[in-house]
Structures are given as C-alpha cells and as structure tokens.
Amino acid sequence: MKPANSKKECPVKYTINILSGKWKLKTLWELQGNECIRFNELRRRIEGISNVALKRALLELEEDGIIKRVQYDEVPPKVEYSLTEKGRSLNSAFLEMIKWANTYDSNTYSLEEILEVKKFL
Amino acid sequence: MKPANSKKECPVKYTINILSGKWKLKTLWELQGNECIRFNELRRRIEGISNVALKRALLELEEDGIIKRVQYDEVPPKVEYSLTEKGRSLNSAFLEMIKWANTYDSNTYSLEEILEVKKFL
DNA sequence: CAGGATCCAGCCAGATACTG
DNA sequence: CAGTATCTGGCTGGATCCTG
Helix, strand or coil: CCCCCCCCCCHHHHHHHHHCCCCHHHHHHHHHHCCCEEHHHHHHHCCCCCHHHHHHHHHHHHHCCCEEEEEECCCCCEEEEEECHHHHCCHHHHHHHHHHHHHHCCCCCCHHHHHHHHCCC | CCCCCCCCCCHHHHHHHHHCCCCHHHHHHHHHHCCCEEHHHHHHHCCCCCHHHHHHHHHHHHHCCCEEEEEECCCCCEEEEEECHHHHCCHHHHHHHHHHHHHHCCCCCCHHHHHHHHCCC
C-alpha cells in the first residue's frame, strides 16, 4: 500500500497505489463530508474498523499528502484530521470512477445516491 | 483483489478493487495499445512477470469483464487477449487519474509522455 | 504455446492488551 | 482520547515443475 513511488511504469499506478488498501477509501469518504474530524469520531463512523487499522490508513494517507493531521497539546489528547488541497483535488478522478462504476456495477446506485455523493465533490 | 461486489459502501471502491493488484495496471496498459495480443507476447512485454502472475491478472480482469479471452483450438495452442468495451471505457477515469498524478507525483511525466499516453485513450 | 499443479515466504490486516 | 506494542492467521504473490 505504501509505494506511491512508481517508476514511470504507468502514471495511473501512482493514483491507484495511494487509494489501495482496505480502509483508505472509506476513510477518505468520511473526510469528504466534513471540514475536520477527530480520531474516535472517525472510528465510530467507519463501521468495523479497529483503532490500529484506522491509524494505519490515516498514517499512509498523511504520508501521501492526502490528509492533514493536527495535534492539540491538551489533556485529554485531541487530534483532528482533514483533507489537504491535494486530497480534495482527487474529486474529478473520483467522479469519473463513480460514473464508470455506475454504468457497469451490478449493484448500481440510484440517481439520488449519486447526487448525494456529488454534493461533496 | 477479487471482490468487486462492494456493498454500496463507496462507489469508487468498485473501480479501485478491479484495478488493484500488482500486475493489473501494467497488463491493462499493454492491452491499451494493441488490438489483441497473445499470452507469451504479453509476458515478454511485462518485465519481470511470471506466467502464474500473468495468468492470475488476466483471469481476474476477465472475470471483471475488462478483457476478453479468445481461444483458438489449434496445435500449438493460441489464445488472444483484448479489451472489452467496458475495459476501453475506463479511459476517462484513467485520464483524470493521470492528470492528478501529473500534478502531484514527484517523478512527473513530461508533456510528451502524457500525450503519448493519451494517444491510446 | 499457454497454461495447470504445488509449495512456500512475506506482509497485511485483525484482535487484544496496555499507556501518556 | 488517541493512540502504541505484540501476536497471529490468512491471503497475495513468487518459484518451480509439469503437460495437452
């Protein structure tokens, strides 16, 4: 899931590498709708994820510059995650992927659902 | 790499699932430029791939309806692989991914390289 | 030529327990 | 609250040998 340092083999790979991984997209998806969000809140929203898995996903996304982590030195600890400009700029790619999926995926999405998604894009 | 049967969690996931895997994109990439291509020819073009790995990639892409496998009953055996309409229609999504990667990837692609790629899209 | 059959290593991801 | 540390099983992907 790490190596976004693809060696010019195929430019699409850079994008795929960053987005591949069990929880990456779900995490990104939750961040799309919100300005910023705290660790446990994110954890609650992503059904079935463990703290370890969430931390791993967030760390990799942060290393790839997709999300931003802001830590407040308070007790109890407080950390907020949000999308970077780079993260937000994935939108046009997302839209194309959604359109493609919507054409071919057997369990398709209703028009309302697509529009619901687009709201955040 | 299999489950393209994402459960409406996130429509982007359907696309990512299909394209994820060590050799999927490279294989797809080779198929983009050619009408159809035989197994060993493909194997020769994709540096470092084994017959097992190639077969796996091709099988999964075929199961997902991205490529078409045509077997001629001859001796010696002859099998040709090509993109389906579904496979070709991934192009617009590819283009967006390339544009995004080109903006942010540190080892960027020259304009000529992008155009070279676009030729096939 | 185009794979099939095995076997095997590594790492990916989950579960659990613990902490500043 | 927001993690870290550790153990573990399973699956992905590779190597090798074999065949219609």
